[in-house]
Amino acid sequence: MGRYVLRRLLQLVPVFLGTTFLIYLLVWAIPGDPFAGKCGDRQCPDAYITAMREEYNLDDNVVVQYVKYLGNLLQGDFGETFSGIEVSELIANAYPVTLKLALVALVIEAVIGLAAGVLTGLRSGGYLDNLVLVSTLFLIAIPVFVTGYVLQTFLGLRLGIIDPTVSSEARWSELLVPGFVLGSLSMAYVARLTRTSIAENRRADYVRTAVAKGLSSRRVVGVHLLRNSAIPVITFLGVDLGALMGGAIVTEGIFNIRGIGGLVFRSILTKEGATVTGVVVLLVIVYLLMNLLVDVLYAVLDPRIRFD
Secondary structure: OHHHHHHHHHHHHHHHHHHHHHHHHHHHOOOOOOOOOOOOOOOOOHHHHHHHHHHOOOOOOHHHHHHHHHHHHHOOOOOEOOOOOEHHHHHHHHHHHHHHHHHHHHHHHHHHHHHHHHHHHHOOOOHHHHHHHHHHHHHHHOOHHHHHHHHHHHHHHHOOOOOOOOOOOOOHHHHHHHHHHHHHHHHHHHHHHHHHHHHHHOOOHHHHHHHHOOOOHHHHHHHHHHHHHHHHHHHHHHHHHHHHHHOOHHHHHHOOOOOHHHHHHHHHHOOOHHHHHHHHHHHHHHHHHHHHHHHHHHHHHOOOOOOO
């Protein structure tokens, strides 16, 4: 296992270099003046533009720019905004909020999605199965911003059950409804994926063998059927954490959550390339580490999988 993890970590290095270079290239190769509007209604002085271009190495070749950026990144330096604020400071303030929101969404979609998928997979064709299929199709068809707006209006403004907006502390209890909104689409996919996997594995030889041995239904489902059926679901959930963090812009905007999504949106509007690059690089790291964790979990769920 240790050799496998080390080998996978080494494989992540070229993936990290390739993805971060593409990100850097796409962000800093965008046409337009990055200093437009930085000095108000008047054009920025030539001395200011020259100093800023030298500060951010904008006169160098893009490969040289990336190498310098990567060297600073390996030292924990994500760069500075055009106004002189450390990008690492902005990320440190916004990242924990989005991480909490993404974890709430991940737990909600895992618990509800797995439960619905297992129940319908074991009793396919019944009333509950049809109800879950219609409900998940409904969630897939409705955009997230519509779900968020409806829940915010109905639960917050009309019934007063929740606060329409999340406070600056972003307590766990305040993130339950935004987390449901953020994870609603993935929850529908988890339920459908679990249902399909359970229904297919119910007819597998190892399940019939376990039943023939006289094992209880709870043991057959919990120990044999669910563990093998959970592998594709774990794969989806593992990579979905990064997607939830990167796709939280709409949800954070609806509930006024000051997280990574709002930071990226504001940075795109103001053409703060250093902030956009830093946030996306962080999300790439999350994706890579979650993929590694999912690969390791395969051996835990399925004893037939062995790593050399």
